[in-house]
Amino acid sequence: xxxxxxxxxxxxxxxxxxxxxxxxxxxxAGLMVLLAFGELLVNSRALLVSYQGELYFPTxxxxxxxxxxxLNYDYEVNYRxxxxxxxxxxxxxxxxxxxxxxxxxxxxxxxxxxxxLAPNATQQHYLGxxxxxxxxxxxxxxxxxxxxxxxxxxxxxxYLIGIAIGCSMGYFGGIFDLLFQRLIEIxxxxxxxxxxxxxxxxxxxxxxxxxRIGILLIVMVLFSWTGMTYYMRTETYKEKARDYVAAxxxxxxxxxxxxxxxxLPNILSTLVTFMPFTIVGAISAIxxxxxxxxxxxxxxxxxxxxxxxxxxxxxxxxxxxxxxFGTLVALLTLVTFxxxxxxxxxxxxxxxxxx
Amino acid sequence: xxxxxxxxxxxMHFPVKEGLFLRSHKANRAVDGVSLHINPGETLGLVGESxxxxxxxxxxxxxxxxxxxxxxxxxxxxxxxxxxxxxRPLRQNIQMIFxxxxxxxxxxxxxxxxxxxxxxxxxxxGSSVERKQRVRELLNIVGLxxxxxxxxxxxxxxxxxxxxxxxxxxxxxxxxIVCDEPVSALDVSIQSQILNLLVDLQREFNLAYLFIAxxxxxxxxxxxxxAIMYLGRIVETADSETLYRNASHPYTKSLISAIPVPxxxxxxxxxxxxxxxxxxxxxxxxxxxxxxxxxxEPRCSERYPATRIVGEGHESACHLSPEN
Numbered sequence: 001x002x003x004x005x006x007x008x009x010x011x012x013x014x015x016x017x018x019x020x021x022x023x024x025x026x027x028x029a030g031l032m033v034l035l036a037f038g039e040l041l042v043n044s045r046a047l048l049v050s051y052q053g054e055l056y057f058p059t060x061x062x063x064x065x066x067x068x069x070x071l072n073y074d075y076e077v078n079y080r081x082x083x084x085x086x087x088x089x090x091x092x093x094x095x096x097x098x099x100x101x102x103x104x105x106x107x108x109x110x111x112x113x114x115x116x117l118a119p120n121a122t123q124q125h126y127l128g129x130x131x132x133x134x135x136x137x138x139x140x141x142x143x144x145x146x147x148x149x150x151x152x153x154x155x156x157x158x159y160l161i162g163i164a165i166g167c168s169m170g171y172f173g174g175i176f177d178l179l180f181q182r183l184i185e186i187x188x189x190x191x192x193x194x195x196x197x198x199x200x201x202x203x204x205x206x207x208x209x210x211x212r213i214g215i216l217l218i219v220m221v222l223f224s225w226t227g228m229t230y231y232m233r234t235e236t237y238k239e240k241a242r243d244y245v246a247a248x249x250x251x252x253x254x255x256x257x258x259x260x261x262x263x264l265p266n267i268l269s270t271l272v273t274f275m276p277f278t279i280v281g282a283i284s285a286i287x288x289x290x291x292x293x294x295x296x297x298x299x300x301x302x303x304x305x306x307x308x309x310x311x312x313x314x315x316x317x318x319x320x321x322x323x324x325f326g327t328l329v330a331l332l333t334l335v336t337f338x339x340x341x342x343x344x345x346x347x348x349x350x351x352x353x354x355x
Numbered sequence: 356x357x358x359x360x361x362x363x364x365x366x367m368h369f370p371v372k373e374g375l376f377l378r379s380h381k382a383n384r385a386v387d388g389v390s391l392h393i394n395p396g397e398t399l400g401l402v403g404e405s406x407x408x409x410x411x412x413x414x415x416x417x418x419x420x421x422x423x424x425x426x427x428x429x430x431x432x433x434x435x436x437x438x439x440x441x442x443r444p445l446r447q448n449i450q451m452i453f454x455x456x457x458x459x460x461x462x463x464x465x466x467x468x469x470x471x472x473x474x475x476x477x478x479x480x481g482s483s484v485e486r487k488q489r490v491r492e493l494l495n496i497v498g499l500x501x502x503x504x505x506x507x508x509x510x511x512x513x514x515x516x517x518x519x520x521x522x523x524x525x526x527x528x529x530x531x532i533v534c535d536e537p538v539s540a541l542d543v544s545i546q547s548q549i550l551n552l553l554v555d556l557q558r559e560f561n562l563a564y565l566f567i568a569x570x571x572x573x574x575x576x577x578x579x580x581x582a583i584m585y586l587g588r589i590v591e592t593a594d595s596e597t598l599y600r601n602a603s604h605p606y607t608k609s610l611i612s613a614i615p616v617p618x619x620x621x622x623x624x625x626x627x628x629x630x631x632x633x634x635x636x637x638x639x640x641x642x643x644x645x646x647x648x649x650x651x652e653p654r655c656s657e658r659y660p661a662t663r664i665v666g667e668g669h670e671s672a673c674h675l676s677p678e679n
Contacts, residue, residue: 005463006507243459247523250417251473252446254439261472265463 008269014345021341024334031334035145042141044103046079049095069093100124102135104142104301109133116317128319131309136320140327143301147331150217150296151282155275157221162228163264163271169229170236171259177233184226192223196294212297220285231274235267273346276339280332287328303328357431358392359531359563360416360449365389365425367408367415371636384635385411387587388425393531398557398564400578400595402571402610404632408587409567410454413533416565417451418442429531447477447527454536456516460508466519467504470494473526493522497552514545518552525556531563538573550577571614575599580668583607586643587635593669603671605648642674650675 004012016022039059040047049056051069058064058079066073069082080101086093101124102108108129109115117129127136169177199219203212239245240263248258289295290304298305303324310321366389368382385408393399403409415422418434427435434445453459460469470490474480480489491501497518508516517537524532534553538546554577556562568574574581574595581598583591583606591604602608609626630647633639639646645655652674660674 007462007509243453243455244461246414246419247451247453247459247520248461248472249419250446250449250451251523251527252443252476253472254476257476262461262463266461 011269011345015341018341018344021337021339021344024337025341028334028338031144032148035141035148038141038145039098041098042100042102042104042138043098044079044101044106046083046095046097049079049082049093051093051095100126100135100137100141102138104134104138105299106135107133108135116313116320118317119319127323128317130306130320131313131317136306136323139301139306140303140323141301143303143306144327144331146213146296146300147283147286147303148279150213150286151279153217154220154224154282155278157217158225158228158278159271159275161221161225163232165225166229166232167236167259167264167267170233171240171255171263173237180229181233184229188223188226190223193294195219195223196289200294209297209300213300216286216289216295220282228274231271232267235270236263239263239266270346273339273343276335276342280335280339283328283332283335359395359397359430360393360565361426361428362389362391362416363426363428365412365415365427366423367411367420368423381636384587384638386415386422387635387638389584389587389589390425391582391589391592393563393565395530395563396557396561397580398566398578400574400581401565401567401584402569402574402581403584405569406632406635407584408635409569409584410535412584413451413535413565413567417449417533419451444477447473447479448529449531449533450524450527450529451533451535452517452520452524452537455540456513456520457508459520460516460523462507462509465505465507466494466499466511469508469519470522470526473523477527479527489526493526496525496556497522512545513541514548517541517545517549521549521552521556525560525562528560529562531565533565533567535567536569537566539568539570546573547576553577571599571610583610586632586638588643588672590644590673591669591671593666597666597669601666601669603665603669603676604673605650605675606644607671609649642672 015025034041039045043059045058047057047059049058049069056064056068058077063076065075066077069077071077071082079095079097083095083097086095107114108125114131114133116131117123117125117133119126119128125135125137127140130136130139165180169180196216196219199215203215207215245258245262248262253262286295287302287304287307290302291308292304293308295304296302306320306324307328310317310324314321365386366384367386368384371381371383372378373380387408389412391399401409401412411420414420416427418427418437422435425435426433429445429449432445434442437445464472467487467490470493471480471486474486474489480486487504490504494501494503499515499518499522503511503515503519508519511519517540520537537553538549541549550573553564557564564577566574566577578595580592580594582589583598583604585606591598591602591607593602598607599611602611609628612626626649628647633643633646639656641654641656641658642648642651642660645651648655654674658674660672660676662670662672663676663678665671665676665678
């Protein structure tokens with residue numbers, strides 16, 4: 001049976017009492033739900049099409065060629081045009097578009113010229129378009145989603161490696177510890193930005209976008225796991241010396257049992273306090289890299305790329321930088337507020353079980 | 356009768372690492388040539404000031420440390436240098452009770468999980484249902500309610516926590532339990548309850564105890580024999596009656612004179628020791644006790660005294676002890 005430790009429950013209760021962090025958490029959780037079902041909110045595909053008495057749900061299915069709905073082309077249906085057509089011909093066919101009827105990749109320039117368009121509600125570009133006539137709201141929305149997924153993936157990998165190596169350093173100590181400490185010192189002196197630039201200049205352009213994002217993630221993780229080991233190493237040293245570990249040894253527990261059943265559970269609860277700040281760091285890092293042009297490969301929607309466009313067109317299209325900057329600030333503030341509340345409610349110094 | 360535990364010339368020297376390359380030039384001689392034995396069903400009290408190595412000795416006996424010299428024989432088998440894998444099946448015979456029950460119980464586990472763990476590790480106790488049954492039985496033995504199973508250590512009082520620690524120690528039906536100051540972290544009113552529980556358990560399960568303490572009054576209550584330790588060595592061993600009435604070593608005498616007597620009118624000659632326990636890294640020459648000894652002679656700073664038999668089962672390591 002899964003039951004939370006009363007200590008953990010107490011921590012969660014304390015967290016709920018820190019209103020700022022708690023509401024930030026609810027907001028971010030709500031945002032993440034919206035992002036998870038983003039295709040239903042921000043998409044160029046219709047939610048629901050009723051054509052000749054049959055219902056279609058094109059959002060998550062394979063694409064419908066125009067011929068499916070009586071159009072004279074066999075590439076993907078342009079649902080916005082289809083909607084206008086249905087509205088005009090009065091044939092009883094109808095369709096519902098999402099709130100924002102654009103996706104992050106399409107260049108929507110009715111007059112054929114790619115130019116940033118100021119926010120306007122009639123065309124449903126609520127935050128305007130960027131320099132290549134892509135809807136900014138759609139790009140922000142999916143950019144945020146990718147940034148969050150990326151930073152959560154980053155956090156999980158960093159923690160996995162950092163915990164595994166840091167914990168073994170602390171637990172086994174001796175030569176192993178000494179050797180890894182020196183290796184980590186050398187490794188953490190390799191300049192990260194140069195490495196990213198070098199690596200991205202040698203990756204063949206033929207690699208697909210997901211592969212390139214994966215490579216970026218790996219490179220970032222490779223240069224970030226060391227920070228975690230310092231903390232894990234000392235914490236493991238500290239916990240290892242406690243009597244409950246000695247007690248486990250006396251009853252014959254193996255090393256792996258001691259690490260996984262005794263030491264790790266006692267450290268991990270304090271580790272939770274770092275997670276929001278790691279995510280903040282990852283979002284800032286990926287945005288900065290995008291801004292410099294070494295981050296997520298185009299045409300992936302990203303906050304950093306929008307910031308770059310926005311600063312380049314600060315006079316002519318100020319709405320680009322405002323919305324990108326606003327989103328970034330809001331996102332980072334939310335996560336930081338959560339992090340502060342978590343740190344306050346989980347503080348191992350104030351609320352330690354052991355002496 | 357073969358003793359249950361036979362310890363000969365046990366040494367535990369911790370290297371003191373210094374300098375750029377962490378080479379060790381010196382050693383902390385926490386335990387320095389200790390010999391003792393414990394018979395089945397018997398309690399050996401081990402008394403000494405803090406820092407004299409008594410806890411280290413206890414931890415060597417349960418093989419939390421690997422001794423640097425000497426031998427530990429349990430029921431005739433040499434366990435001094437056994438590897439963890441070979442040691443595991445023997446672990447069930449030698450258990451340990453720790454000083455601070457809050458530190459020694461993992462706060463992330465329920466009492467049920469804590470008591471079940473030894474059985475899981477040792478592969479004893481049969482099926483999961485039988486193990487749960489045994490856990491309830493153990494709680495009953497140490498006088499805790501059965502509903503404690505699903506609660507966490509920090510939800511109990513100090514005395515109750517120590518009962519959990521005791522239940523864990525007897526879970527595997529051991530023959531010897533090393534009690535490392537099991538009551539010194541508890542309130543005086545609780546101490547006697549825990550001591551009585553230990554005595555009852557000893558009678559019921561024929562346990563042998565190595566009872567480590569710094570409080571002679573506590574030790575007197577539970578021990579058959581008492582060993583006095585000073586700076587890594589045992590200076591005097593005797594059965595507890597003899598030791599309290601007829602101590603031979605000056606260190607023991609001063610310890611006994613320091614026991615508070617609950618009688619304000621009694622004229623009580625105290626022998627107050629001056630100074631601190633010397634460092635076990637650089638112990639004094641000759642008899643380690645001579646700088647603080649009230650009756651020291653020149654020869655005391657030259658040679659460490661050999662252990663002499665003073666009476667039956669009474670040994671003392673002092674130049675001035677009368678040899679029998």
